[in-house]
Amino acid sequence: MKESTQKTFNVNVSDVQAARRNIENTIRRTELVHSSLLSDEHHADIYLKLENTQHTGSFKLRGAFNKIMS
Secondary structure, eight states: OOOOOOOOOOHHHHHHHHHHHHHTTTSOOOOOEHHHHHHHHSSOOOEEGGGGTTTSTHHHHHHHHHHHHH
């Protein structure tokens, strides 16, 4: 059996709060958009977080910018 090479990261609430402070002046707040199709299909109200509306068109900006700032 092959040994796992996954790393484990311990993240707590203060880490998330610090990351938010690091990126809050650069990152756009993105809206939640209701998806009628998914909501009907799963019999629930489903909303999508459209991170593709960030400056780079990707959610990856959040993590990359936070890493640079910290």
